[in-house]
Amino acid sequence: MAHHGHHDEIVPPQRYELPSTFKMVCGALILVGVAAFAGGFVYDKDVAWKGFIIGMWFTLGLSLFGPFLAATQRLAAVGWSVSLHRLLESFGAFIPVAMIAAVIGSVVIPDSIFLWQQPEAINDPILAKKIAFLDQKWFILTNIVVLALMTGVTVMIRRVSQRQDEESGYKSMYMQQKLSAVYLLCFAPAVSFMSWFWLMSLEPNWFSTMFSVYAFAGMFQSGLALTYILIIYLGTRGVFGSFMGMRQVHDVGKLVFGFTTFYAYIGFCQFLLIWYANIPEEAVWYLQRTTQGNWVYFTLALPFLKFVIPFLIMLPQNIKKNKNNIMFFLCMWLIFMQVFEIWYWVEPEPHGLSIGSHGGGHGHDLSGTALMIHTLIELGVTLGFFGAFGLVAGTVFSKHNTIPVKDPLLHETLPHHTHEPTLMDIEEF
Numbered sequence: 001m002a003h004h005g006h007h008d009e010i011v012p013p014q015r016y017e018l019p020s021t022f023k024m025v026c027g028a029l030i031l032v033g034v035a036a037f038a039g040g041f042v043y044d045k046d047v048a049w050k051g052f053i054i055g056m057w058f059t060l061g062l063s064l065f066g067p068f069l070a071a072t073q074r075l076a077a078v079g080w081s082v083s084l085h086r087l088l089e090s091f092g093a094f095i096p097v098a099m100i101a102a103v104i105g106s107v108v109i110p111d112s113i114f115l116w117q118q119p120e121a122i123n124d125p126i127l128a129k130k131i132a133f134l135d136q137k138w139f140i141l142t143n144i145v146v147l148a149l150m151t152g153v154t155v156m157i158r159r160v161s162q163r164q165d166e167e168s169g170y171k172s173m174y175m176q177q178k179l180s181a182v183y184l185l186c187f188a189p190a191v192s193f194m195s196w197f198w199l200m201s202l203e204p205n206w207f208s209t210m211f212s213v214y215a216f217a218g219m220f221q222s223g224l225a226l227t228y229i230l231i232i233y234l235g236t237r238g239v240f241g242s243f244m245g246m247r248q249v250h251d252v253g254k255l256v257f258g259f260t261t262f263y264a265y266i267g268f269c270q271f272l273l274i275w276y277a278n279i280p281e282e283a284v285w286y287l288q289r290t291t292q293g294n295w296v297y298f299t300l301a302l303p304f305l306k307f308v309i310p311f312l313i314m315l316p317q318n319i320k321k322n323k324n325n326i327m328f329f330l331c332m333w334l335i336f337m338q339v340f341e342i343w344y345w346v347e348p349e350p351h352g353l354s355i356g357s358h359g360g361g362h363g364h365d366l367s368g369t370a371l372m373i374h375t376l377i378e379l380g381v382t383l384g385f386f387g388a389f390g391l392v393a394g395t396v397f398s399k400h401n402t403i404p405v406k407d408p409l410l411h412e413t414l415p416h417h418t419h420e421p422t423l424m425d426i427e428e429f
Contacts (some may be wrong), residue, residue: 018262018398021291026391033384040377049113051381054342059389060098066091067154071180080411083243083403090153090397094389099147106140109332116204126205146190153183162291169408210270217263222338224256225331235423243413247421253320264307306337
């Protein structure tokens with residue numbers, strides 16, 4: 001990167017036009033996803049549906065993260081991140097799409113994926129105690145109520161935010177703070193219930209008090225990584241004008257660094273509590289991933305690939321300021337690793353059940369070739385979801401001002417506070 005010097009005048013933001021190439025790429029990814037799901041359905045419907053769960057959860061996590069981070073910033077009346085709000089709000093535009101997918105999935109997904117849906121599940125002594133909760137009606141209702149509520153709140157926040165472009169003063173800001181408080185109150189139970197149904201119930205005998213926080217930590221790490229990538233890409237092209245600088249890059253980089261550590265802390269806490277207690281109903285999840293097939297290698301690799309190596313790379317301050325574009329590409333890696341970890345949660349067979357055969361590719365140890373085929377199908381489906389997320393979020397972002405131009409705290413994003421260059425002063429790469 002090279003500096004061209006500071007701008008003497010404040011440069012206004014640009015209205016972002018979604019490139020036709022980007023639309024084509026997203027459309028191509030959606031077609032890949034549809035083809036992978038259809039091909040997977042012919043090959044093994046369980047593989048197709050596991051790809052659906054991986055892609056849906058990954059993009060749902062990104063869409064829930066955006067409004068969440070914006071809500072925390074608004075409630076704390078933080079000034080430096082005001083120019084990020086519109087970008088984060090656009091993530092939330094995908095929530096209704098994820099809701100449609102989740103509701104359809106909860107209705108038609110086969111009982112070879114969610115074994116608690118099988119009639120004989122009542123015969124399993126542990127699972128019988130969970131049947132009151134693990135019920136398809138509750139599953140469907142949870143997806144509808146939780147995501148409809150999150151959709152409603154995010155739509156209201158976005159409308160008030162857009163109205164702020166016409167109104168000056170603090171009225172809109174205070175309204176956004178109130179709605180942000182509602183969003184945060186809804187967010188915790190939403191992530192908890194959705195992670196219990198869509199991820200934990202894949203291993204229906206398993207107990208963990210930490211998993212919903214673990215799932216949150218992963219989605220927050222990958223959401224911050226995507227935010228970092230986008231502010232670099234858009235900022236160096238002048239989309240934010242003078243209102244996005246190296247201060248924001250460094251601050252978001254510190255958040256990526258901090259929540260990478262938080263993710264590792266939560267993941268280790270879950271493992272340590274289960275290991276120390278050594279209760280069979282809790283240990284079964286790790287037992288499956290350390291004793292069956294080659295899963296132990298993935299288990300050992302995960303903390304190094306998603307925490308240790310990124311942590312060491314991000315330690316220097318200049319790296320968090322994207323020296324030599326290292327942080328930009330590292331964030332791409334963290335996003336990929338989030339997909340990998342969700343795959344690691346979803347792909348292995350349930351363990352320790354006493355309700356008969358599991359069915360499909362979900363219920364036997366896989367050879368290396370079979371695992372590769374499954375992974376390629378599931379990755380293809382996930383790419384389809386990511387393409388849909390990019391198209392929806394990008395379209396919403398391009399429809400309005402890229403920053404809230406009349407926010408009372410917007411002046412705090414200007415570089416003269418820290419004498420850091422704006423991203424327009426940085427060469428594109």
